[in-house]
Amino acid sequence: MTLVDIKGLDVGYVRHRRVTPAVLGLDLTVAAGEVVAIVGESGSGKTTTANALIGLLPANGRITAGSAVVDGIQTAGASERTLRRLRGSVVGLIPQDPMVGLNPTQRVGHQIAEAVKLRGLAGAAVQAEVLEHLAQAGVPDPELRARQYPHELSGGLRQRALIAIALAGRPKLIIADEPTSALDVTVQKRILDHLGGLVHEQGISLLIITHDLAVAADRADRVVVMQHGRKVEEGDPATILRTPREHYTRQLIAAARPVVPHFDVRDQVAPEPILQLTDVSKTFPVNDLRRGARGFNALDKVSVTVPRGQTHALVGESGCGKTTTLRIALGLETATGGSVVLDGDEISGLSWNRLRPLRRKAQLVHQDPFATLDPKFTVAQSVTEPLVSFRIGDRRSRLQRARELLDQVALPHSYLDRLPSELSGGQRQRVAIARALALRPDLIMLDEPVSALDVLVQEQILQLLADLQAALGLSYLFVSHDLSVVAEIAHTVSVMSHGRVVEQGPVAEVFTNPKSAHTRELIDAIPGRRVVDAA
Incomplete structure (x- = not known):
């Protein structure tokens, strides 16, 4: 049985009255009990695909062509009422950013309980399930964590709380958007083992969105490789890894680090x-x-x-x-x-x-x-902020230092006038490194x-x-x-x-x-x- 059926999907974002394409002509299916992984670098269209599937595109997002069917229901163009019936009970979402996905004003246990109550449970049974799902998601001391607010948890614990919320609705499909990127490898393994167990024991489908080819290869029945909004390759992990057709797929495989790393011979004499x-x-x-x-x-x-x-x-x-x-x-x-x-x-x-x-x-x-x-600061303002704070130099010398810093982190001088929102994740991290270098630490x-x-x-x-x-x-x-x-x-x-x-x-x-x-x-x-x- 096919649970997810996407055909010819085009998605774009409206910017300055023009639609910028983000997903182009995508065909994708997920069968009941199947694990499918979508892999690709940032901006490849992975998350946009998932958000379009369950009606969670931002205000400027548009489905411009194609169809998306989940459990027999057309979600492309569906009403919010229809989509709400799907979310939680049919589709559970594990978002990447736990602070965005959790309500900062409510205790963690209360947020999981809301998902449990949608299934008709009440009373003591709700609290019992809350603790059960927290434990299943790898949260230590579930009773204490259920009473805490999101800001009282570490990043890894917040991510596990989100996973518990997704599991609490007992959905037919779980969409996991980079579900373990913030987690250490042992917790990552426990979480993915648990999600895999649900697939095999209960027939739940799993759509994993990840930039980590190693996770996709280890966990998926089928891997879909996306680049620039298009599906460039698809197949079972063994075929994708051993005989990739596309140059981009070969790049991803080459960038994947080995399980047992190779170590350079380093000087064993430790400096002071x-x-x-x-x-x-x-x-x-x-x-x-x-x-x-x-x-x-x-x-x-x-x-x-x-x-x-x-x-x-x-x-x-x-x-x-x-x-x-x-x-x-x-x-x-x-x-x-x-x-x-x-x-x-x-x-x-x-x-x-x-x-x-x-x-x-x-x-x-x-x-x-x-x-x-600071989203209002240009790159030049961000990298010279430490110089201003310590009253080092004047405006002219600080701008010269900003140019030197961009040279050091391999960004062109034309980026000095850009805002963080106009940069990719890697470019923003280069700016952060440049700022850290400003005082010559x-x-x-x-x-x-x-x-x-x-x-x-x-x-x-x-x-x-x-x-x-x-x-x-x-x-x-x-x-x-x-x-x-x-x-x-x-x-x-x-x-x-x-x-x-x-x-x-x-x-x-x-x-x-x-x-x-x-x-x-x-x-x-x-x-x-x-x-x-x-x-």
Whole structure:
């Protein structure tokens, strides 16, 4: 039985009274109980296809031709009333951005309960199902998490809450739009295993939208490759991987990282540290209605060293303490105990006035550059903002510095007048890196800098970071849940679990001869077995 049947679909966006095509002539089917993956780089039309299918296109989105049928109902041009009957009970959506998908004013459990109640349940049965779905989605301590608001959860936990909401309606089709891009590999494996179990046990169909060919190859019955709004290739994973017809597909395969990474032989003599954390602990107060006020130990005597001119990575599951460690290292969070030494200066407990001059030595690049770049600032204003803040130079010298910075991150000078909305994800990340370089820091801290980017753009950004390190002698503290990325860029690594460092050392040594069971679990969970087998 065919659950989804798309024929000749054209979708575009109205800009300046003209329709810009986003999807062109797409034919796509999904059978009951089938897993189909749509892969392609940013802007290929993957998400537009999913949104058009269930009537969630933005206000300027238009279906200009073709049809889209879900469970026998024509959704192209359907009324909002018809579409609402489909959403949740027939089609469950797992969006990519958890902060957009969750209501910030409602507790997580309440939002899952709404989906459960649509199936006619009431009373104690609703709460029982809420906790069940949270547990199925890999959320630890479901009772506590159900009572929390989205802002009280980590990014990974928010994503798992969205997955729980999608599962709560027990739909016939789940559309998963980059459902695990923000998750570490072990949680990613648990989530995808669970979704795969639903397919096999209950006959649910799964449409996965992803830029990660490894995930698609491991999980899908059929892979659809899209580029520039068109379907360029389609087939089972083995055929796509072994005998791809299109050059673009071969590019995607070449960019996929191996499951067992190849390690360059690196200098084993560690330089002096530029950053040293010693026995750093952090306890956050937690107000629990049932248990009263208590402390949550986010970090427990964490010691990390970043060698000068090299890259040290922090890896581990969501909530393990990676980002908290980074924030303490940057002085954005105060440690409960321990020492933080930046370039020979102890920064623990310093006042804002005494810490501010030291911020010129260390800068931060966030995971989502679109959220951290002021949408009203041009590129020139964004990259010179640190210079203005520290009152360095005049308008003319700052503009010259902006041109130098764009040269360093391989963007043309013509981009100086552009706004963030006019840039691709990779281009925005280059601007964020340029801004971090503006004050000529010695250390750059990078919090998941490529997790939201497709594999081809990931390669470009990682190569850019490596080139900048070689040219400028930069040191990096690199936070990531992607071990294959870490293997490519880092010299040394600390593996974290539940607020502690369970293993650390040179990347090659830790990843090829892991001593910790947790490290072995992380390595075993890296997707891409089919990609390797096809090579």
